[in-house]
Amino acid sequence: MNPKLHEQHAKFRLQQKREKWYVVISQLILLITFFFLWEIASRFNWIDPLIFSSPSNVWGLFIEMTVNGTLYTHMGVTLLETILGFLIGTIGGILMAAFLWWFPFLSRVLDPYIVALNATPKVALGPMLIVIFGANMTSVIAMGVLISIIVTTLVIYGAFNETDKNLIKVVDTFGASTLQKFYYVILPASYPSMVSALKVNVGLAWVGVIVGEYLVSNEGLGYMIIYGFQVFNFNMVMLSLVLVVILATLMYQVVAILEKFLMRKRR
Amino acid sequence: MALLTLRDVKKHFFSQNDVVEAIRNVNFTVDTGEFVSIIGPSGCGKTTILSLAAGLIEHSEGEILLQDTPITKTNTNIGYMLQQDYLFPWLTIGQNIDMALNIIKRKNKKNQAYTRELLAQMNLSDREHDMPSELSGGMKQRVALVRTLAAKPSLLLLDEPFSALDFQTKLKLEDLIHRTLKEKEKTALLVTHDISEAIAMSDRILLLTHRPAEIKKHFKIPEELRERSPLDARQHPTFQDWFQLIWKELENLEPETT
Missing domain, CATH: 3.40.50.300 (P-loop containing nucleotide triphosphate hydrolases)
Known part of the structure; x- marks a missing residue:
C-alpha cells in the first residue's frame, strides 16, 4: 500500500476508536452524574430522603442484606421464577402454535377465544391464579407464563402460516407427510421468529413475575418492593428496583447473545 | 410406449x-x-x-x-421442478439435496453418492458446503435439478x-x-x-x-x-x-x- 494511504487508514482507525471511547465515557459520566445528583439532592433535602432514599443508604442496605444473606434468597427466588416463567411461556407457546397448525379446524374454532385471551390484561387473572395454584411460588410462575404464552402462540402460529408456500410445494412433490412438512420446512422456516420471541418473552416474564410477587409472595424482589412500601422502608424499594433493572438487563443481554449464536448460520 | x-x-x-x-x-x-x-x-x-x-x-x-x-x-x-429454485435457505447445498432423500426415506450411501455424482456433472462439486445465498441463480437452479433427480x-x-x-x-x-x-x-x-x-x-x-x-x-x-x-x-x-x-x-x- 502506498504510505500516504496507509497513514490515512491509521488515522481513520484511530478516529473510530476514539469515537467509541467517547461514547463509553459519556455513558459512564451520565451514570455517575445520576447517582451523584441523587445523593446530593437527598443530602440537601431537595427531594424527600424518606421517600427517594439515597445511593449511600441503598448501598448500606445492600451490604447489610448481603451479609445476613437475605438478599441472595430474594434474588434467587425471583430469578428462578422469571427463568421458569420465561421457559415455560416460550416453549408452551411454540407447542400450542404447533398444535394449532396441525389441526386447522381447531385453530378456526379457537381463534376468537385466543384473540380474547390475548386482549385480556393477564394481570387481571391474578386472583384466579392464586385460588387455583395457592398462595405460593407456583402462582407467581403461572403469572409469568400466562403473560407470555398467548402472544407467543399467536406470533409463532403466524410465522408457521407465513412459511413460503413454494418451499412446502417442494417437499409436497416428494410426497412429504404432515410430520415431515412440519419438521423439515415449517419449523426451520419459523426459527427466526422463535428466536425473536425469546427476546420479547424475557421482558414479559419479568413483568409477570414482579406483578405476581406483588399479589402473593413472601420472598423475591417484587415482594421486597411491596413490603418496603408497606413498612415505609424506601431504601428497600430502591434497592430492589436497582437490582431488577440490573438483572433484567443482564438476562436480556444473555438472550441477545444466545440469539446471535442461534442465528449465526442464517443470513 | x-x-x-x-x-x-x-x-x-x-x-x-x-x-x-x-x-x-x-x-x-x-x-x-x-x-x-x-x-x-x-x-x-x-x-x-x-x-x-x-x-x-x-x-x-x-x-x-x-x-x-x-x-x-x-x-x-415423478419429479417436479418449479419456476425458481426454492432451495431451503437455512441448509447447505448438500443438505438441500439430502432433504429429498430424507423425505422419501431413501437416504443411504449409495443414493448420496449418486446425487454427488450428479452435482459433479453440474460442475458444482466444490459448492456442496456452501449456502444457497452464495450461489448465482443459474447455479441454484442446477442444484434444484439435482434435488429433483435425487429421487430417480x-x-x-x-x-x-x-x-x-x-x-x-x-x-x-x-x-x-x-x-x-x-x-x-x-x-x-x-x-x-x-x-x-x-x-x-x-x-x-x-x-x-x-x-x-x-x-x-x-x-x-x-x-x-x-x-x-x-x-x-x-x-x-x-x-x-x-x-x-x-x-x-x-x-x-x-x-x-x-
Whole structure:
C-alpha cells in the first residue's frame, strides 16, 4: 500500500476508536452524574430522603442484606421464577402454535377465544391464579407464563402460516407427510421468529413475575418492593428496583447473545 | 410406449360464488424418453396441467395415467421442478439435496453418492458446503435439478424452470438440462410461454387455448432440430420458420371468452 494511504487508514482507525471511547465515557459520566445528583439532592433535602432514599443508604442496605444473606434468597427466588416463567411461556407457546397448525379446524374454532385471551390484561387473572395454584411460588410462575404464552402462540402460529408456500410445494412433490412438512420446512422456516420471541418473552416474564410477587409472595424482589412500601422502608424499594433493572438487563443481554449464536448460520 | 397419458381430463376450481372451468378437455400422451412442451397464453392453465400430472391436485373428470396406474397422489416416479429454485435457505447445498432423500426415506450411501455424482456433472462439486445465498441463480437452479433427480424419477415435470434467469444463463442451462435428461433417458414435460425455448428443447409441442384450456394445435419438431442441442437448434436455418409458425398460431387464438 502506498504510505500516504496507509497513514490515512491509521488515522481513520484511530478516529473510530476514539469515537467509541467517547461514547463509553459519556455513558459512564451520565451514570455517575445520576447517582451523584441523587445523593446530593437527598443530602440537601431537595427531594424527600424518606421517600427517594439515597445511593449511600441503598448501598448500606445492600451490604447489610448481603451479609445476613437475605438478599441472595430474594434474588434467587425471583430469578428462578422469571427463568421458569420465561421457559415455560416460550416453549408452551411454540407447542400450542404447533398444535394449532396441525389441526386447522381447531385453530378456526379457537381463534376468537385466543384473540380474547390475548386482549385480556393477564394481570387481571391474578386472583384466579392464586385460588387455583395457592398462595405460593407456583402462582407467581403461572403469572409469568400466562403473560407470555398467548402472544407467543399467536406470533409463532403466524410465522408457521407465513412459511413460503413454494418451499412446502417442494417437499409436497416428494410426497412429504404432515410430520415431515412440519419438521423439515415449517419449523426451520419459523426459527427466526422463535428466536425473536425469546427476546420479547424475557421482558414479559419479568413483568409477570414482579406483578405476581406483588399479589402473593413472601420472598423475591417484587415482594421486597411491596413490603418496603408497606413498612415505609424506601431504601428497600430502591434497592430492589436497582437490582431488577440490573438483572433484567443482564438476562436480556444473555438472550441477545444466545440469539446471535442461534442465528449465526442464517443470513 | 406412453409413459404419461391424459385422457379427457377436465378440471374445475370451486369458490364460494363461482365454479371456474380451468381445463375443458385435454388429451395427450408423452412417450418414454420424449421431451414434450406445453405452450400457451399466460393464465391458460399450463401449470394446472403439471400439478394434475404431479398428483398435487385432483382432476375433476377423465384419466391421468403413469404407464398404466392412475395418478392420485404424489409419486417418487415423478419429479417436479418449479419456476425458481426454492432451495431451503437455512441448509447447505448438500443438505438441500439430502432433504429429498430424507423425505422419501431413501437416504443411504449409495443414493448420496449418486446425487454427488450428479452435482459433479453440474460442475458444482466444490459448492456442496456452501449456502444457497452464495450461489448465482443459474447455479441454484442446477442444484434444484439435482434435488429433483435425487429421487430417480422417470418423468420430470418442468414448470418454467428458466423463467427467472438471465438470457445467457438460461441458454446454458437449457443445454445442460437437455443433455442430462437425454443421457439419463428421462421423460420430460415442460411448461413455458417462451416459444424459442419450446422449439429448441422439445420433440413435440402442444399449444393450449385460453382458459378453459384445450389443445389447439400439436407440432412435431423435425429431426434436424431435435437431434441438435438447444443452443445449436437455435442457430439452425429452419428454427425461425418454426418460430413464425407457432407465433402466428398463438396470435390467432380466440380472445379470452370469459
